[in-house]
Structure formats: C-alpha cells, structure tokens
Amino acid sequence: MDNHATEGRLVNITEPYEYKQLVRTLARGKKGSRSLNFLESYQLIRGFYDNFGNVTQLSVALMLMRVKGESAEEVAGAAIALKTTIESNWQQLDVDIDWPCYGAKRDQLPYLLLSAKLLALQGYRILLHGDDKALPHRQHIAKFVDVLGISTVSTAAEANVALKSAGICYVNADKLSRLVHSFSEIHQELGLRSLFQSAIRCINPSNATLSLRSYFHAGLDDIHFNVARLMAEYEPDLRQSNVAVFKGYQGECELSPRISTAINIFSPSGQRQIALPTQLDGLIGRKANALQLAPQWLYLLWHELSMSVNNHSDKALDSAEAHRAQAAVMTNVMAVLMLLDSSIQIDVAKRLAKTFWQQRHQSDSKNGVTELEKQGCSNPGADSIGVGSKACA
Numbered sequence: 001m002d003n004h005a006t007e008g009r010l011v012n013i014t015e016p017y018e019y020k021q022l023v024r025t026l027a028r029g030k031k032g033s034r035s036l037n038f039l040e041s042y043q044l045i046r047g048f049y050d051n052f053g054n055v056t057q058l059s060v061a062l063m064l065m066r067v068k069g070e071s072a073e074e075v076a077g078a079a080i081a082l083k084t085t086i087e088s089n090w091q092q093l094d095v096d097i098d099w100p101c102y103g104a105k106r107d108q109l110p111y112l113l114l115s116a117k118l119l120a121l122q123g124y125r126i127l128l129h130g131d132d133k134a135l136p137h138r139q140h141i142a143k144f145v146d147v148l149g150i151s152t153v154s155t156a157a158e159a160n161v162a163l164k165s166a167g168i169c170y171v172n173a174d175k176l177s178r179l180v181h182s183f184s185e186i187h188q189e190l191g192l193r194s195l196f197q198s199a200i201r202c203i204n205p206s207n208a209t210l211s212l213r214s215y216f217h218a219g220l221d222d223i224h225f226n227v228a229r230l231m232a233e234y235e236p237d238l239r240q241s242n243v244a245v246f247k248g249y250q251g252e253c254e255l256s257p258r259i260s261t262a263i264n265i266f267s268p269s270g271q272r273q274i275a276l277p278t279q280l281d282g283l284i285g286r287k288a289n290a291l292q293l294a295p296q297w298l299y300l301l302w303h304e305l306s307m308s309v310n311n312h313s314d315k316a317l318d319s320a321e322a323h324r325a326q327a328a329v330m331t332n333v334m335a336v337l338m339l340l341d342s343s344i345q346i347d348v349a350k351r352l353a354k355t356f357w358q359q360r361h362q363s364d365s366k367n368g369v370t371e372l373e374k375q376g377c378s379n380p381g382a383d384s385i386g387v388g389s390k391a392c393a
Contacts, residue, residue, distance in 0.1 A: 010039065010046075011039065022036065022047070035065070035068065037073050038230055046084060055186065072227050078199035083203045089157070093159055095126070096208060097208055098241075105138065107288055108293075109297055109325075111298075111324075111328040112141070114148070116128060120168035121356070129172070132172055147296065150170055159206075176205055198223070201214075202227050204241060211244070212246075214253040215246075221245050221247070228243035246263040257327035258324075261335075262274070276346070279330060301322070330350065
C-alpha cells in the first residue's frame with residue numbers, strides 16, 4: 001500500500017486487503033503496532049465510506065486508536081476523509097464564521113447562539129453545525145435554534161437562502177455526510193468516544209474564513225493546532241482559513257466569561273495568540289433552574305434583557321444566571337471580533353459588543369445599516385480577515 005500522498009494528493013485504497021492492513025498496523029502488539037499516519041487515517045475512513053471495510057473493522061480500529069490516544073495526524077486524516085464525503089455545494093457558500101457545536105453544555109443553555117445571532121445582525125455570515133445525537137442528555141444547540149429564529153437547514157441550497165436572508169443557519173452533521181450516522185451507531189453500541197468526535201469539529205464544510213475549535217481536556221489544544229496545520233497542507237481551500245483554538249465553556253464551542261482564556265490562532269500569515277481576561281469576577285449563585293434550562297429562557301434573554309440587569313422588574317432577568325448569560329454573550333462577541341480583525345483591541349471589542357447588544361432590536365440593523373458601518377467601517381466580509389477591514393479599531 002502506498003502510505004504517502006503524492007504532491008499533496010490523497011491516494012484512495014482500491015482493495016479490501018488494503019483495509020485489513022490498516023487495522024493490522026494498529027494491532028500488531030506492543031512492539032509492532034504504531035499510530036496511523038495522515039494518509040492511512042484518511043484511507044481508514046474513506047475506505048469504509050467506499051465499502052472496502054466493514055463496521056467491525058472500523059470499530060476495532062477506532063477502539064485501538066482510542067486506547068493509545070489519537071494523534072494529530074490520525075484526527076486530521078479522518079477530518080479530511082469526512083470532508084471528501086460532503087457535497088461540494090457546501091464549499092460554494094459564502095461564510096465568514098464556521099461554528100462547530102458538538103460539546104453541548106451540561107447545566108446551562110448555549111449562550112453562544114445569542115452571540116452568533118448578534119454577529120449575524122452585523123452582517124457576518126455564520127454556519128453552525130453539530131450532532132444532536134451524540135450527547136442527547138445535554139443542552140445541544142439543535143434544541144434551541146428555532147426559538148431564536150435561526151433556521152435549521154438540510155441542504156446547501158437551503159443554507160444559501162438562510163445565509164442571504166438572516167446571515168445565520170444551523171445544519172445537523174448527519175445532513176452533511178452519511179458517515180455521521182455510522183459513527184453515531186458505533187458510538188452508541190460501544191459506549192465510547194473516538195477520533196470522530198474530534199475530527200467532525202474540524203471539517204469546516206464551507207471553507208469559512210474563520211473556523212472556531214474548542215476543546216475541554218488538557219492537551220487537546222496542541223492536537224487541534226497541529227490538525228489545522230496538517231489539514232491546510234493537504235487541502236488548498238483551507239489555506240486561507242484562520243483557525244481559533246480555545247478551551248470551551250463546559251466543553252461547548254463557547255468561551256467562559258469566568259476564566260481568562262488564551263485563544264491560539266493558526267493562520268496563513270503565521271501563528272498568534274489572543275489573551276482574553278476574565279469578564280465576570282466573583283459571581284456566586286445557584287445553578288440554572290428549570291426555567292433557565294428551557295428554550296424560552298433564551299427567547300426571554302434575547303427579547304427582554306438589557307445591559308442594566310439590576311434594573312429589571314422581572315426577577316428572572318435580575319438573577320445570577322442572567323448575569324452569566326450576558327457576560328457569556330459579551331465575551332464571545334468580543335473574542336470573535338478580535339479574531340475577525342487583528343487590529344481590534346479588547347477595549348474596542350468590548351465597546352462594540354455592548355453597542356451591538358443594546359441596539360439589537362433597532363431597525364437600523366434590520367435594514368442593513370450595521371453599527372460597524374455607522375462608525376465608518378467597511379462592509380463585513382469584504383476583505384480577508386486580519387487586515388483591519390471588519391470593524392473599527
């Protein structure tokens with residue numbers, strides 16, 4: 001078997017015995033086994049898709065990789081394989097922000113949806129995607145998009161319509177690739193995670209200019225950074241994308257306002273880091289109650305919550321959870337603005353985020369006159385990220 005990519009091109013396997021060889025590579029005992037390289041991992045996933053391998057073989061390979069710990073090359077190869085199974089129409093979409101949401105928070109709602117909707121009002125085009133079957137007992141965004149008026153789409157054509165009209169939409173990953181269903185079945189039957197859970201976050205189906213990547217467990221930040229580098233080497237369309245890697249709030253692709261966060265950025269122009277300080281100090285309160293875990297809570301926050309939380313007559317909006325929610329929204333909008341434009345400093349990003357929130361219901365934004373344009377900024381998405389054209393510094 002050819003274990004090398006030729007001039008950046010990926011080589012598919014063509015015989016079932018080649019697939020068996022991939023499994024043997026992982027299972028030759030303590031001295032003989034090794035991790036798969038990038039191409040071999042690609043071939044493991046793509047070979048299953050092309051019916052050269054079966055569920056038993058794939059499951060064994062995934063379990064062996066899980067036991068030893070998946071390498072960045074294995075994750076990157078799997079991500080590229082997944083991406084090749086997605087219809088090319090998705091890559092034709094005009095998207096600024098790729099926002100993968102596969103973690104699902106435990107005892108809070110996904111406040112990232114409020115942040116994303118706020119950014120969409122400013123003209124940024126955002127594609128949300130996730131797998132609502134992976135963690136059905138947690139607060140997956142699929143349960144909450146409808147209440148905020150965010151469209152759920154099934155095809156690239158539907159996504160194009162939603163992005164043009166509202167600037168934002170959500171697609172469940174099983175609508176992107178039939179492999180997602182296969183991995184979900186393996187996950188449910190074996191009861192263990194695999195490299196799929198990391199790889200699916202990295203596919204950036206629309207080749208958006210900015211792709212967000214979150215992790216939870218220590219050490220995964222380095223893996224995600226190396227995955228971004230490897231994928232850019234083998235996929236020319238990803239070489240213009242910026243990838244932001246950070247620790248997610250309860251594992252979701254959302255920054256926590258209660259801790260300082262280092263966001264590492266992989267970009268065509270080189271590596272950089274944003275240090276985002278804590279935005280919410282000393283808040284002590286109960287966990288979210290039943291009301292604050294229902295979809296209606298997000299609706300209430302979006303339509304009723306002002307910047308002056310303590311001035312609300314509604315006790316639900318004058319609560320610790322309302323403080324946390326608002327701080328989370330501000331933190332994520334600030335971070336994304338700085339990621340979109342490297343010239344924006346923290347104080348400016350904070351001021352813009354606050355203004356966006358205060359003016360989210362005004363007709364100016366609905367009529368296409370955004371706060372960025374009113375302050376003399378060019379149209380979001382007009383130029384490449386990082387050149388100072390997306391927001392005012």
